[in-house]
Amino acid sequence: MAQRVLILFSHPYAEASRVNRALLNAVLDLPDVTVHDLYQHYPEQMIDVEHEQALVAEHDVLVFQHPLFWYSCPALMKSWLDTVLTFGWAYGDDGDALRGKPWVHAITSGGAANVYQRMAYNQFSIAELLRPFEQTATLCGMPYLQPFLTQDVNQLDEIALQKRAAQYAAWVQALVDGDLPPVVHTAHAPQVDFLEGA
Secondary structure, three states: OOOOEEEEEOOOOHHHOHHHHHHHHOOOOOOOEEEEEHHHHOOOOOOOHHHHHHHHHOOOEEEEEEEOEOOEOOHHHHHHHHHHOOEOOOEOOOOOOOOOOOEEEEEEEOOOHHHOOOOOOOOOOHHHHOHHHHHHHHHOOOOEEEEEEEEOHHHOOHHHHHHHHHHHHHHHHHHHOOOOOOEOOOOOOOOOOOOOOO
16 A cells, blocks of 8 residues: 655755755656645745644655755744644644654755764764754654765766656655665664665
8 A cells, every 4th residue: 555655845945956856856746745845835934734734644654855954954844843743733642643654854965975974074974963853753753764865966967966866756656665764763872874875
């Protein structure tokens, strides 16, 4: 049985984003995949919480696609998390609406993988920087899965970009088919990093 995948896309300059736009275009027509562009849907940034919760309820897997902005997500996605993941719905007493629903990131970064390492330019690995999201998923009872990372994006020529977009489409199709990436648990890991090839 196909898994219904919801891609929550957040990029304040999406039209100018060569890489994120290419990734998104590669999955727009996949069956059982809903692409929800937050900045397009909420140009005034006023989030309809009931609509968002209903949309989430209709899907089995949540993909958070965005560029890495200041080691985190764009502002509207943070606002989405702050307003949609409410006490009593996403967590807390009777807050089990998301329990068991996988959370997975699709992230782009300008920096290459080697600058996101301990003692490197950015001091921390991507896995370490994403720990607030991992913990949010854990609080909501959601398995936090190995992300799809596209790094060093400024070095991608058109051929490499189209190849990466095709890999993204295959990755999303695997989510639909129920072939999920491994669950990430970094809480007690001494060296926190994702698997190679993610």
